[in-house]
């Protein structure tokens with residue numbers, strides 16, 4: 001697992017609370033140096049330059065204390081300027097460690113982290129008194145972790161030892177963080193075990209380190225052993241689970257956190273909402289919304305956007321809109337979530353209207369917005385509009401379309417059956433088409449039944465991504481549809497030879513607050529026999545109503561005679577049967593699938609929605625399918 005986890009920070013970023021701002025004078029000093037009082041109200045470099053000029057003409061700048069405050073502002077304040085701070089440094093006759101650390105902090109938090117290390121070398125060269133200080137190494141190690149650079153990190157470690165500053169807990173905590181971030185979790189553990197005065201931050205850094213390296217078990221056991229877990233410990237674990245896609249684990253731990261009367265803060269709530277969105281865990285998502293209301297937590301841009309996104313991904317467009325409308329502060333990310341979410345819910349017109357509205361609110365679109373806009377167009381066949389939007393990116397908004405936008409354009413033409421146009425885009429795009437672009441073209445061949453082109457692209461994709469099981473399955477489906485069993489067998493052999501594992505299809509259904517997961521051919525669910533019996537009954541009834549299993553999409557390692565029954569045990573069918581057994585009559589069955597829904601399950605759900613008079617909403621990897629009265633909201637256009 002290679003997900004990167006944001007490790008906890010024990011260093012305060014350059015803007016925390018007004019009382020700790022290093023450039024602000026205390027009241028005593030402010031009366032001694034009246035010019036420094038202006039720093040209290042200084043909010044821009046423009047203003048700072050005036051203050052600086054004033055101190056130069058009055059001679060106050062010659063006082064190192066005054067100079068250091070002005071420099072700290074430039075280095076650390078939001079809207080400051082590091083080059084200006086660096087320039088000031090050259091004007092200060094005898095800079096001290098306080099000043100050097102201020103600049104270092106600015107580099108470590110604001111600029112390219114390498115600049116922090118380079119500045120350290122300069123400061124050593126110019127023999128700044130008292131430098132390096134106890135504050136120096138945590139900053140440098142943070143910079144090395146951010147790069148990340150193991151070799152520089154090792155060098156800084158050696159420097160810390162040389163200056164006798166390597167045995168401080170704070171420095172050691174950042175050594176743990178640096179080694180773990182550079183993938184050296186064993187060495188992180190060695191440092192961790194050598195810390196004589198462990199604090200909470202040490203343990204949290206180590207837990208985060210394990211998470212970062214995908215060693216979730218070790219992270220968990222360290223966490224479980226902790227006697228005084230603080231909010232950060234819980235946050236690191238929950239956020240780590242989400243980054244590693246263990247969404248159920250994240251939600252379980254979140255419940256435990258609340259039982260311990262811990263107050264989750266913004267980052268936990270955002271991660272939990274993201275887990276709900278992935279799982280389609282609408283009950284828990286609603287619960288988080290209530291929690292936010294009850295605790296009067298401010299709907300910040302991050303929380304509000306996560307809430308809107310969660311509702312859209314669970315198919316609750318109204319609720320998403322409600323939250324969107326009450327958000328006082330939104331940015332382009334919020335608008336993009338809304339536009340993209342409306343698009344996957346099949347509401348293309350609304351998505352495009354939202355795009356226009358965003359601009360009347362004075363928010364210029366970014367690249368991500370256009371993905372939503374183009375998706376909206378391609379999922380509803382608005383080819384001309386889509387093409388117009390695509391070209392407007394560069395012509396009107398000065399945004400260069402990237403490979404994802406080209407992928408949308410291919411999809412747009414391809415879905416509409418303009419395969420020649422789609423192929424032309426692939427041939428003429430300015431960057432190398434990636435597998436997603438070929439995948440979009442292939443999908444269009446499938447929809448519009450062009451097996452020759454499909455086979456060519458299928459082979460190309462196999463070359464591009466020999467480790468992706470989905471590519472083998474697709475190509476084998478193409479062969480199977482034409483009865484080319486020898487080719488299917490050859491693919492199967494290739495897969496085995498290369499050790500490629502299939503990603504099992506799995507579906508999630510949220511029943512009264514508990515998420516149930518089903519895997520194709522599942523034999524572990526406690527209601528297993530009831531589910532299979534129901535599925536048999538349903539299948540028979542649907543066949544009478546005109547459903548005919550389409551066996552041309554089958555899993556690659558299934559033998560011919562198994563095909564019929566394998567198809568019946570696709571995870572979404574199991575989830576539907578489970579839903580029919582357990583949901584109260586009249587409720588909509590909501591399912592979340594990890595892969596794209598197959599033709600057969602799509603037909604199955606359509607016929608079922610009419611025969612059983614139920615609504616079913618399935619969100620697959622690319623969009624929502626809302627089945628009602630024998631039809632699907634995607635109009636069989638996916």
Ligand SMILES: *[C@@H]1O[C@H](CO)[C@@H](O)[C@H](O)[C@H]1NC(C)=O
Pocket residue numbers: 231232265266267
């Ligand atoms: C989350 O909580 C921790 C510990 O209380 C705090 O240090 C951190 O700044 C908080 N993060 C956010 C985004 O509020």
Ligand SMILES: *[C@@H]1O[C@H](CO)[C@@H](O)[C@H](O)[C@H]1NC(C)=O
Pocket residue numbers: 301302331332333334
């Ligand atoms: C929107 O705001 C959130 C939260 O402040 C931030 O994380 C995100 O980067 C912002 N998006 C853009 C594009 O600036």
